[in-house]
Amino acid sequence: MAIDTIWVLAEQQDGAPVPTALELLTQARAMAGTVKAVTWGGGAEGLAGTLGEYGAQVVYDLGDLGGKLPGPLVAAALAERVRSGDQPDAIFVPTTYDGRDIAGRLSARLDVPVLTNVVGLVEENGELRSEHAVFGGTQIVTARFTGARPGIFVIRAKSFPAESAGGGPASVETLTVPEVGAVSAASVQQRHVEERSGPKLDEADVVVSGGRGLGAAEHYALVEELARLLHGAAGASRAIVDAGWVPYSHQVGQTGKTVKPTLYIACGISGATQHLVGMKGAKHIIAINKDPEAPIFSVADLGIVGDVHKVLPKLIEALKARS
Amino acid sequence: MNVVVCAKQIPDPAAPPALDPERHTLVRDGKLILDDSDAYGVEMGLQLAGDDGEVTLVSMAPNGEVSGLRTALAMGAAKAILVSDEALRGTDALGTAKVLAKAIERVNPDLVIAATESTDGYTGTTPVQLAELLGLPSVTFAKKVTVEGGKVRVERQTEAGYDEVECPLPCVVTVTAGVVEPRYPSFKGIMAAKSKPVEQLTVADLGLSPDEVGFGGARQEIVSVVPAEERGAGEIVTDEGDAHERIIQFLEQLKLI
Numbered sequence: 001m002a003i004d005t006i007w008v009l010a011e012q013q014d015g016a017p018v019p020t021a022l023e024l025l026t027q028a029r030a031m032a033g034t035v036k037a038v039t040w041g042g043g044a045e046g047l048a049g050t051l052g053e054y055g056a057q058v059v060y061d062l063g064d065l066g067g068k069l070p071g072p073l074v075a076a077a078l079a080e081r082v083r084s085g086d087q088p089d090a091i092f093v094p095t096t097y098d099g100r101d102i103a104g105r106l107s108a109r110l111d112v113p114v115l116t117n118v119v120g121l122v123e124e125n126g127e128l129r130s131e132h133a134v135f136g137g138t139q140i141v142t143a144r145f146t147g148a149r150p151g152i153f154v155i156r157a158k159s160f161p162a163e164s165a166g167g168g169p170a171s172v173e174t175l176t177v178p179e180v181g182a183v184s185a186a187s188v189q190q191r192h193v194e195e196r197s198g199p200k201l202d203e204a205d206v207v208v209s210g211g212r213g214l215g216a217a218e219h220y221a222l223v224e225e226l227a228r229l230l231h232g233a234a235g236a237s238r239a240i241v242d243a244g245w246v247p248y249s250h251q252v253g254q255t256g257k258t259v260k261p262t263l264y265i266a267c268g269i270s271g272a273t274q275h276l277v278g279m280k281g282a283k284h285i286i287a288i289n290k291d292p293e294a295p296i297f298s299v300a301d302l303g304i305v306g307d308v309h310k311v312l313p314k315l316i317e318a319l320k321a322r323s
Numbered sequence: 324m325n326v327v328v329c330a331k332q333i334p335d336p337a338a339p340p341a342l343d344p345e346r347h348t349l350v351r352d353g354k355l356i357l358d359d360s361d362a363y364g365v366e367m368g369l370q371l372a373g374d375d376g377e378v379t380l381v382s383m384a385p386n387g388e389v390s391g392l393r394t395a396l397a398m399g400a401a402k403a404i405l406v407s408d409e410a411l412r413g414t415d416a417l418g419t420a421k422v423l424a425k426a427i428e429r430v431n432p433d434l435v436i437a438a439t440e441s442t443d444g445y446t447g448t449t450p451v452q453l454a455e456l457l458g459l460p461s462v463t464f465a466k467k468v469t470v471e472g473g474k475v476r477v478e479r480q481t482e483a484g485y486d487e488v489e490c491p492l493p494c495v496v497t498v499t500a501g502v503v504e505p506r507y508p509s510f511k512g513i514m515a516a517k518s519k520p521v522e523q524l525t526v527a528d529l530g531l532s533p534d535e536v537g538f539g540g541a542r543q544e545i546v547s548v549v550p551a552e553e554r555g556a557g558e559i560v561t562d563e564g565d566a567h568e569r570i571i572q573f574l575e576q577l578k579l580i
């Protein structure tokens with residue numbers, strides 16, 4: 001059995017497809033002849049250009065969903081489509097909040113399993129196999145579905161490069177969202193957007209992250225200052241997010257963002273496996289930690305055994321002197 | 324209000340994990356503990372249940388394991404349902420959701436709480452699969468939860484900040500770490516937990532057929548496990564007051580400055 005058709009869930013943010021959707025389209029078009037993107041939240045016509053450029057021939061649009069959380073509605077619409085005979089071989093879902101909701105709901109509706117935390121895909125004997133980095137990325141597990149298609153794959157950000165294919169806009173087809181009753185009763189009352197300056201964490205060329213080793217919330221300013229001087233973004237370990245020093249949107253790691261910058265600088269971060277999975281893909285890594293045994297040093301190209309309160313101020317001063 | 328909290332019992336995350344050499348599933352034969360991620364759910368459940376309600380724990384774990392449940396009972400949960408059965412070995416996330424759904428149906432709660440993802444398997448899909456099977460709405464990634472007038476109000480994490488989401492009860496809510504500060508069980512709580520009821524059920528008790536769960540029900544398999552390419556450790560410099568100069572050099576080499 002070959003792989004003919006792949007659907008890619010193209011979640012949008014600020015009127016554009018999220019970067020992972022473009023990564024997944026790029027990968028999908030290399031594996032299947034027919035690639036369809038699924039959009040919701042309104043403005044599909046405006047997204048069709050970019051989605052087409054990255055490989056989608058068709059956009060299935062579900063409309064704006066009226067402020068409901070997308071999970072149950074998108075899942076119900078896709079399940080109905082699949083049951084009517086329009087059946088893809090695989091559905092690629094970005095690992096996002098809504099993506100996981102949709103995948104879980106769709107899996108239960110269609111009674112097919114989900115493979116999650118996928119970081120790679122290969123084709124073998126006409127079927128897709130997914131790769132998963134487990135145990136802090138020390139082992140790669142390859143898995144496959146043994147039952148009926150479609151296979152639902154929830155794929156982590158930055159698993160594939162996003163490359164434009166230069167294609168024209170995709171054609172938009174509207175799918176009706178079925179009435180699902182109580183399961184879709186959750187609705188968004190208000191959105192709160194945090195202020196951000198500089199590049200986005202998951203798109204920045206340089207990421208400077210701070211951890212518990214900074215000692216106190218106010219010392220995070222050192223991390224932000226260094227990030228600013230290097231035109232990068234400021235990240236964080238979960239320890240200091242949970243402690244309330246910085247908002248969650250800064251978190252790097254398994255439950256936070258996956259970053260693949262040219263340079264990652266870890267300041268006062270121990271290097272727990274759940275942190276490493278989010279940043280090990282950086283091209284270069286510098287770590288500053290006062291404990292020579294800290295696991296972060298095992299992945300660092302340059303490891304500085306030292307106190308962040310001594311090294312960072314000097315580094316910042318030296319950079320300022322140059323600019 | 325009556326709350327069900329899903330409480331996963333997992334191998335101690337501090338111990339090195341191991342995969343079964345034949346089927347490549349996580350070895351869970353030793354003593355299991357309450358997943359830290361679920362301690363937040365237990366605390367949230369206790370706070371929301373209030374004086375006129377109670378928290379029932381629901382867990383699926385091998386070998387009749389109750390150690391983790393005792394921890395949550397010591398925190399204040401009233402009782403627990405444990406599903407344990409040889410037939411469950413190899414169950415995937417959807418199968419787990421089927422089992423938990425059947426167990427939860429016996430309690431008929433106002434609210435079901437789970438963690439956004441477990442520490443050991445971390446697929447993060449089980450609670451939503453569970454919600455769909457139960458025919459309930461769900462709000463995932465809650466960083467703040469309040470209940471008022473038959474509705475739950477949740478601050479739900481988003482890429483850009485958070486959304487205020489409202490959802491009528493009954494529903495499923497998944498909580499993030501830090502949603503509340505879990506209490507430590509008191510000595511009195513630990514003593515009381517020893518005699519709290521833990522109902523043990525099998526797959527047959529739930530009315531599920533054995534081929535819906537376990538390795539057969541999973542309809543997915545691991546074909547190989549190989550070591551990842553190692554990222555070799557690089558140069559280590561001990562700061563003698565001039566380490567920042569080495570960093571500057573490094574930045575210059577990368578042409579970042």
Ligand SMILES: Cc1cc2nc3c(=O)[nH]c(=O)nc-3n(C[C@H](O)[C@H](O)[C@H](O)COP(=O)(O)OP(=O)(O)OC[C@H]3O[C@@H](n4cnc5c(N)ncnc54)[C@H](O)[C@@H]3O)c2cc1C
Nearest residue numbers: 211212213237238239253254255256268270275290291308
């Ligand atoms: C299910 C689950 C998901 C998780 N997801 C994530 C995730 O997405 N991201 C994440 O980061 N974590 C995650 N974690 C948490 C993770 O296990 C660690 O607890 C966390 O990464 C530790 O953060 P830290 O390195 O800042 O703190 P610590 O581990 O406390 O490390 C602090 C480090 O600072 C060093 N230090 C102290 N003082 C100084 C100083 N003056 N100068 C220099 N160094 C100093 C210490 O030597 C130490 O190495 C998750 C955990 C679980 C269970």
Ligand SMILES: Cc1cc2nc3c(=O)[nH]c(=O)nc-3n(C[C@H](O)[C@H](O)[C@H](O)COP(=O)(O)OP(=O)(O)OC[C@H]3O[C@@H](n4cnc5c(N)ncnc54)[C@H](O)[C@@H]3O)c2cc1C
Nearest residue numbers: 115116329383415416437438440441444445446447448449
């Ligand atoms: C490294 C690894 C990768 C895996 N990948 C996949 C995969 O891609 N697809 C797949 O289907 N399965 C996968 N599995 C199997 C999966 O972890 C198990 O099926 C598990 O029983 C349920 O999933 P979870 O732990 O990932 O739950 P999650 O969905 O991450 O759990 C979220 C929450 O649901 C509740 N919950 C989950 N399980 C239980 C339980 N047994 N008892 C009580 N509450 C519970 C808890 O509140 C938990 O915090 C994987 C397992 C491992 C070890």
